[in-house]
Amino acid sequence: MTDETPQLELVGVRVDKIRSDLSANLVEHCNDLLCSHTLDGRLLSANSTPAKLLGYTVEEMLRIPMRELLAPEALDEFEKYLVQIREDGTASGYMILLTRTGERRTWQFRNTLLTTESGSQIVLGTARDVTDQRRAEFELREAELQFRASAEILRRKLERFIESSLEYSPLPHFPDVPAPQGETLRARERDYIVRVLRETRGIISGPAGAASRLGVKRTTLQSKMKQLGISRAELLG
Numbered sequence: 001m002t003d004e005t006p007q008l009e010l011v012g013v014r015v016d017k018i019r020s021d022l023s024a025n026l027v028e029h030c031n032d033l034l035c036s037h038t039l040d041g042r043l044l045s046a047n048s049t050p051a052k053l054l055g056y057t058v059e060e061m062l063r064i065p066m067r068e069l070l071a072p073e074a075l076d077e078f079e080k081y082l083v084q085i086r087e088d089g090t091a092s093g094y095m096i097l098l099t100r101t102g103e104r105r106t107w108q109f110r111n112t113l114l115t116t117e118s119g120s121q122i123v124l125g126t127a128r129d130v131t132d133q134r135r136a137e138f139e140l141r142e143a144e145l146q147f148r149a150s151a152e153i154l155r156r157k158l159e160r161f162i163e164s165s166l167e168y169s170p171l172p173h174f175p176d177v178p179a180p181q182g183e184t185l186r187a188r189e190r191d192y193i194v195r196v197l198r199e200t201r202g203i204i205s206g207p208a209g210a211a212s213r214l215g216v217k218r219t220t221l222q223s224k225m226k227q228l229g230i231s232r233a234e235l236l237g
Contacts, residue, residue, distance in 0.1 A: 033107070033127040039086055041066040041078070044122060053129060055100030071096040071104050085123055089113040094134075095127070106131045190228045193221070194235065202235045 033050035037043045043062050051058045054069070061069070070078055074096040085091040092110040099105060111125035193214065200210045204218055211221040224230075 031129070033109075033125070035125045035127070037066060037123050037125065039082065039113075039121060039123065041082060050127070050129070053099075054097060054105070069097050071098050085111060085113050094130075104131075105129055106134050186228070189224075190230065193224060193228065194230055197225075197230070197235050202232060 031049055031053070033046060035043060035046040043064070043066055046058050046061050048058050051061045054061070056064070067075060067078060077093075078095065081091050081093070081095075090110075090112050093108070095107050095109060097105050097107055106129070107127040108130045109125055109127040111123050113121055114124050115121050193210070196213050197204075197210045200208065200213065203209045204211050204221055206212065209218070211218045214221060216224075
């Protein structure tokens with residue numbers, strides 16, 4: 001042993017104390033909840049910053065049963081959680097907590113069951129307030145759904161507009177011949193469609209169908225038939 005040995009030991013003690021103080025400081029000022037609780041739902045320990053976020057001191061939180069910190073709608077999930085942590089040794093998910101003022105906050109947790117040397121069991125837990133994140137995700141999903149709904153409405157309106165334009169526009173293969181006196185374009189178009197449909201024996205689609213001969217889509221021809229009041233019975237006349 002030299003004269004330097006006590007000094008080295010003293011330095012080692014100081015380093016250990018610094019490390020211990022630093023760890024304690026990090027825990028106390030961490031926004032994440034670091035806690036322990038019994039298997040029947042009684043808090044044993046918690047750090048101060050998350051307690052303050054909920055509006056409590058650590059001492060107050062430790063006196064409150066965990067069930068009383070939860071929103072009423074979360075109580076059933078909490079009972080399921082206690083069963084899972086007891087049976088599986090681990091559990092994770094979300095819990096809705098109430099602040100002192102009654103505000104609902106969503107916390108994401110990941111907990112582990114620990115068996116001590118004496119054989120007793122306690123739960124070590126970590127949790128993080130994800131209320132704002134979950135709200136932002138919800139608002140983003142809602143905005144996306146609204147956007148998709150608006151896009152779908154716009155698509156349908158555009159389809160109807162295009163279909164309507166095609167219905168009221170002259171047929172691409174409409175005969176370019178002078179109309180008899182007093183006959184309207186609508187009447188001429190109707191007669192022409194009926195004649196083509198009769199020639200195709202009422203067949204609308206396909207290479208030899210009426211739609212192909214008229215130069216329009218099957219759906220466009222069907223819309224024109226409905227618009228002009230052309231029935232299947234008329235085609236057999």
